[in-house]
Amino acid sequence: MKEFLSELAEYLAIPSVSAKPEHAEDCLRAAGWVGGRLGEMGFATRLVDTGGHPLVMGQRRVAGRVPHLVVYGHYDVQPAEPLELWKTPAFELVVKGQKAYGRGVADNKGPTLALLAGLSDALAKNPDLPLNITCLIEGEEEVGSANLHKTLSALKKELGHIDAVLLSDTSSGSHKDLWITTGLRGVMAFDISLQGLARDLHSGNGGPIPNAVRELTRVLGGLYDAQGWVRIPGFYKGITRGAKAEMAALKRIFTPAEFAHEIGAKGYYRMDGMSPFEVNRFFPSLELNGIYGGYQGEGSKTIIPARATAKMTCRIAPGQDPDALRRAILAEIEKRVDKRLFDLSIKIHEKGTAAYATSLPHLSARVKADTSVFAAAFGAVHSAVKEATGNPPQYLREGASIPVLSNIKRILGADAIMLGLFREDSLLHSPNENVDLRLLKIGREVWADFFGRMGAVRGR
Amino acid sequence: MKEFLSELAEYLAIPSVSAKPEHAEDCLRAAGWVGGRLGEMGFATRLVDTGGHPLVMGQRRVAGRVPHLVVYGHYDVQPAEPLELWKTPAFELVVKGQKAYGRGVADNKGPTLALLAGLSDALAKNPDLPLNITCLIEGEEEVGSANLHKTLSALKKELGHIDAVLLSDTSSGSHKDLWITTGLRGVMAFDISLQGLARDLHSGNGGPIPNAVRELTRVLGGLYDAQGWVRIPGFYKGITRGAKAEMAALKRIFTPAEFAHEIGAKGYYRMDGMSPFEVNRFFPSLELNGIYGGYQGEGSKTIIPARATAKMTCRIAPGQDPDALRRAILAEIEKRVDKRLFDLSIKIHEKGTAAYATSLPHLSARVKADTSVFAAAFGAVHSAVKEATGNPPQYLREGASIPVLSNIKRILGADAIMLGLFREDSLLHSPNENVDLRLLKIGREVWADFFGRMGAVRGR
Secondary structure, eight states, X not given: OHHHHHHHHHHHTSOOBTTXXXXXXXXXXXXXXXXXXXHHTTOEEEEEOOSSSOEEEEEEOOSSSOOEEEEEEEOOBOOOOOGGGOSSOTTSOXXXXXXXXXXXXXXXXHHHHHHHHHHHHHHHHOTTOOOEEEEEEESOGGGTOTTHHHHHHHHHHHHOOOOEEEEOOSEESBTTBOEEEEEEOEEEEEEEEEEOBSSOEEGGGOSSSOOHHHHHHHHHHTTBOTTSOBOOTTTTTTOOOOOHHHHXXXXXXXXXXXXXXXXXXXXXXXXXXXOHHHHHHHSOEEEEEEEEEEOOSSSOOOEEOSEEEEEEEEEEOTTOOHHHHHHXXXXXXXXXXXXXXXXXXXXXEEOXXXXXXXXXXXXXHHHHHOOSHHHHHHHHHHHHHHHHHSSOOEEEEOSSOOHHHHHIIIIIOOOEEEEOOEETTSOTTSTTOEEEHHXXXXXXXHHHHHHXXXXXXXXX | OHHHXXXXXXXXXSOOBTTOXXXXXXXXXXXXXXXXXXXXXXXXXXXXXXXXXXXXXXXXXXXXXXXXXXXXXXXXXXOOOSGGGOSSOTTSXXXXXXXXXXXXXXXTHHHHHHHHHHHHHHHHHOTTOOOEEEEEEESOGGGTOTTHHHHHHHHHHHHOOOOEEEEOOSBOSBTXXXXXXXXXXXXXXXXXXXXXXXXXXXXXXXXXXXXHHHHHHHHHHTTBOTTSOBOOTTTTTTOOOOOHHHHHHHHHHOOHHHHHHHHTBXXXXXXXXXXXXXXXXXXXXXXXEEEEEEOOSSSOOOEEOSEEEEEEEEEEOTTOOHHHHHHHHHHHHHXXXXXXXXXXXXXXXXXXXXXXXXXXXXXXXXXXXXXSHHHHHHHHHHHHHHHHHSSOOEEEEOSSOOHHHHHHHHHHOOOEEEEOOBOTTXXXXXXXXXXXXXXXXXXXXXXXXXXXXXXXXXXX
């Protein structure tokens, strides 16, 4: 563990914030660091030019008909702001008891390193392990993996058939209660900006003068009702309700009150009494991630602001068409803006990827009878989790998104196995992001055991 | 003019931003600078402790029953942000042709210096001018003059009877078309903050989770309708409509289209076809001066923001009770917030001062027959403007606020004469604030002539 922590400290110290142009070189450094790590493991490694931050690709090929497993992870992280809310330096690994803190320690540097360490352990134990393995560690997950599509298409021939994609970029209950994520929502991201004046104006003119901040609150505030529903025609089109088995599993894990407490909320939008777990996984969401306009300093400043911007993301539910949903949202916003007075500009960061679901929702008699390598992998992770923790994994959907999985499935035809190695209270994307080191340790053991088990599986 | 500009350059270079604690020393420097200027003019000058930024008081007393005139101005300025929109350095006087640029050049450093220069000229011409004059140059006008009330009450006895307050802190059409402002709206200022989570949360949880930015747009956006009206019960209570003479004067000055062009707007809120000039002067307004919450950087950040804040000001129309209006606004906001999920905090910067109107709305037969010193002063400024420009002044209300005038009237019993020395396009409170130097020059002449004429008026 000591060596693992010193590696994680090195990796975490590189502020590879993909959203910020000023961190482009840090992203390159992080890519180089990961490439070096894969090289040490004996992988043939290169940085693939994506047009954006590079993709780190490491390959291990053996002779014969063996399974081909892809390890996926990302070396980029979310911005660390607001910095003043961090209790420890954001880009420094700080360990306190069983917890480690730092930007990316949970999303995704810690879990990726645990996966790679497990793989390393399996290869150390059996250097001739009959598995083809490709590691794809990308640098644009936090900005929507937009450049990865064409890169994957370009690599398709070289990669050949893939049996399963392996990743640890989702959550679990604890090191005793590991979760396998079987589905995720899709995501789109865009900014809405309004301008009503050539420049800020003295608010002594106020009353009849177009105020961009006021219009933005009117336009966006009107998209929501007091129950928490989004009031856009077609917004909930295509959704499916949570299956009974999944809803029951969710209930086993925690109550809504426990979950609210864990995330620091007093409660949930009423939403006509719908389970927040169901809403979070089976309904789309439209969140305002940030808003700004006018004066933000101390005291008051009597201006009518010329401009205002809101940053929005929409999570796309299983069953929904991202293009139709995007059109519905933007059409409603366009409709609500008084264009006689305001210039509306919409900047799309991420057009929208569909929700993802594995072909196997949970380990069942059907999966056991399935002779595919993917079903074998699904069984192997099940057994490895049971072996390490004494408990079988829980099979759950998540409300978050890993857009690349839909693209991998579409382009490369492979399904994913997602073993969660952070917790719901790990504060992903927030100050004081943290991870339970026991979870990383058990994750490493599970993955090592998993790769060992897969060595016994015949390839296609 | 050269000497005047060099003085103005010195004064403007002091960044006396009263709203920002880090500029407290600059405010003190500006107070000292003004005090020095008054001392040079032979005034007995001191800095009066207000509990906030000091009040500069300069006194000239002569024997006998002479008029007592108070010159009012303020040495503090608005914050200069956003700095990147300034074409010249904000705190540096830059002269281009007839225009001078810089924060405070119009509001209020340039006009105050023009008034003081006029007074200086009158005293140079007649050192024995039979007038008592008190200069009160405060440092908290831009933050609501909150500390001035009790200071004025404390000075009341020392000041004795006051016949008129003189100031140049309003607008005019041009150096050929001077305006006397006869009324202003009141103002209140407050911040509305919401918190729905202990900390920012990954938006993968989005849908059922309280989002403070979303709630803030819903709560505040719902206060406005698409016509531009404020939807708060009691918001328009007590208002009076613009008198015919005043509305006619406004129409003489510019058309709504011309005014919109001048301020950089495409048009006005519809407001059922109401004249924007009437709405701006005779109706209250509720403006969002700024808003912030969540992520504001490049690209996207998938969080549910924990906190959001809006900065608001309300202009109080003639006839309205500030306390009742404040209660109505805050009650509606309180009512709209879902307090089960969100903590609401309201920070009041300025409780609210009533609209101000002089006892004399314009020069009329009634004013000419009035034997008060104030009526004589009203006549003197009328004649001085006619003499200097060839045209009589226009008598108009303004939509802006100078809260101290209501307090001076209430506490010291004196009415104000407001000669406008900047223009509607002077960009007060905005980047590239500017002033027409011809207007400052003519203002100096008018005020010099005015003081000369007042020397012939007998005191009470």
